[in-house]
Amino acid sequence: MSEDLLANGFKDVGPTITKLTLNDKQLTKFIDEFIVYNYDSNCITASEGAFGIGDPLAPTPARPFGVNYTDFLLDGVGSQRIKKIDDVYLYNDWHKTLSEDVDQGDDYDGGLDLATCVGPNAELFSYLNPHPSMRGGSERWKTEIIIKTTDSATTTIHVNSTELLQVGELILTNNGVADGVTQITAINSSTSLTVSAAIDVVEGTALEIGLDPVLSINLRPVNLYNGHFYKKRPNAVALVEGDATQPGYVGLPGISEKIYMNEFSKVKRLITTSARGVTFMPAASTGVNTEAKLRHYKEERSPDGSTKHHFWISNYKLRALDVILVINF
Numbered sequence: 001m002s003e004d005l006l007a008n009g010f011k012d013v014g015p016t017i018t019k020l021t022l023n024d025k026q027l028t029k030f031i032d033e034f035i036v037y038n039y040d041s042n043c044i045t046a047s048e049g050a051f052g053i054g055d056p057l058a059p060t061p062a063r064p065f066g067v068n069y070t071d072f073l074l075d076g077v078g079s080q081r082i083k084k085i086d087d088v089y090l091y092n093d094w095h096k097t098l099s100e101d102v103d104q105g106d107d108y109d110g111g112l113d114l115a116t117c118v119g120p121n122a123e124l125f126s127y128l129n130p131h132p133s134m135r136g137g138s139e140r141w142k143t144e145i146i147i148k149t150t151d152s153a154t155t156t157i158h159v160n161s162t163e164l165l166q167v168g169e170l171i172l173t174n175n176g177v178a179d180g181v182t183q184i185t186a187i188n189s190s191t192s193l194t195v196s197a198a199i200d201v202v203e204g205t206a207l208e209i210g211l212d213p214v215l216s217i218n219l220r221p222v223n224l225y226n227g228h229f230y231k232k233r234p235n236a237v238a239l240v241e242g243d244a245t246q247p248g249y250v251g252l253p254g255i256s257e258k259i260y261m262n263e264f265s266k267v268k269r270l271i272t273t274s275a276r277g278v279t280f281m282p283a284a285s286t287g288v289n290t291e292a293k294l295r296h297y298k299e300e301r302s303p304d305g306s307t308k309h310h311f312w313i314s315n316y317k318l319r320a321l322d323v324i325l326v327i328n329f
Contacts, residue, residue: 017295020280020311025225027309031267032229036130037074037083039121039263042066044086051119052249053126054088055097063088072132089131090140092218092232095256098126099234100248118249124263126249127256129230136164137226141218142172142210148191153198157207162187164220165209171195172213175205180213233257272297272309280313290315 022030042049044066054065065088073079088094098118133140143165148158171182179199186194201207210216224230234256237248271278271294278294292315300308 015314018292018313018315020313022309022311024307024309025228027268028264029225029228031264031271032128033074034267034271035124035128035263036072036085036229037081039124040119041089041121041125041130042086043088043119045119046117047119049119050121050125051117052098052102052122053095054086055101063091070131070133072130085131087131089125089129090133093235094129094131095126095232095234095252098122098249099252100237102249103245103247123252123256123259126234126252127231127260129232131230134230136220136224136228136230137166139211139215141220141224142208142216143169143220144206144208147201147203147205147207150201150203152200154201155195155198156188156192157195157199157201158192159207160191162190162193164222164224164226165193166226169209169211170213171199172208172210172216174199174207175202178213184209231260272299272311280311 040049043051043054045051054063065086068087069084070087070090072083072085074081074083132138145162145165146160148160151157165184165187167184167187169184171179171184173179174182181197182199183196184193185196188194221230221232233253234249236253237246237250239250240246270276274294274296280292280294282290292313294311295314296310296312298310300310302308
């Protein structure tokens with residue numbers, strides 16, 4: 001019967017099943033973006049958000065909070081979903097005040113004890129840095145790579161890994177000597193790149209790569225992939241003996257990481273459970289106005305230790321999905 005209908009001009013509009021496969025890095029990036037956009041990271045209101053990460057007691061703090069912000073565009077350039085992130089997070093040790101310095105014996109304005117004013121998300125954002133300018137690949141970072149072969153006046157350089165590099169970045173230093181001009185023009189493979197001018201390289205020495213000779217100041221962790229949010233356990237505060245007041249948030253390093261992992265797992269369960277009515281929508285840039293329903297999810301662990309995440313979604317053929325980037329539920 002279906003063949004007769006199609007032969008007489010009817011169109012098959014589905015539904016069809018589409019299978020999407022993501023790796024751990026792709027899924028982690030999405031979940032972190034979800035947390036940053038939907039969880040309150042503000043530092044200005046007592047007992048709310050991540051209050052306590054900024055220094056509320058200093059009259060003129062070196063890193064004022066609630067003053068300057070950077071826009072986080074959830075959907076990239078042209079995004080209608082924008083979250084303002086406090087520039088107090090624009091530091092490699094943004095959590096130092098809460099972890100090591102805050103005096104638990106002091107009172108905040110209005111007689112409130114600072115220990116009871118810490119926001120419910122302070123621990124979470126002491127581990128997960130929500131600032132878009134601290135993501136992997138931003139100009140704040142410099143990446144160190146090791147030369148694998150000695151060459152003279154070459155534009156093709158063999159290195160230990162190009163995974164974190166991008167076309168357009170500069171060689172900041174070559175074996176400790178400042179450069180700041182030579183640019184990456186191509187990533188040839190996982191261990192080879194091409195630069196804009198011939199340089200001398202020596203096996204075993206390091207190149208520092210970044211976007212800006214002045215702004216690229218923080219050494220990038222090897223697991224901070226391009227576009228991913230920066231994560232770092234706070235330093236543990238030294239315990240004080242005797243009757244002196246103990247500064248800092250004792251136990252924050254372990255607590256902050258565990259809270260992040262708990263929230264990560266919670267969001268993951270939400271977006272991989274078909275019974276919750278999870279729907280997938282294409283990026284606004286595609287111009288496609290449609291949605292697809294999650295029908296099944298399966299996690300597959302490979303022998304090499306990697307994990308793949310399989311999503312089966314259904315949509316109609318006349319409204320086929322182009323690029324699926326946004327998940328709503």
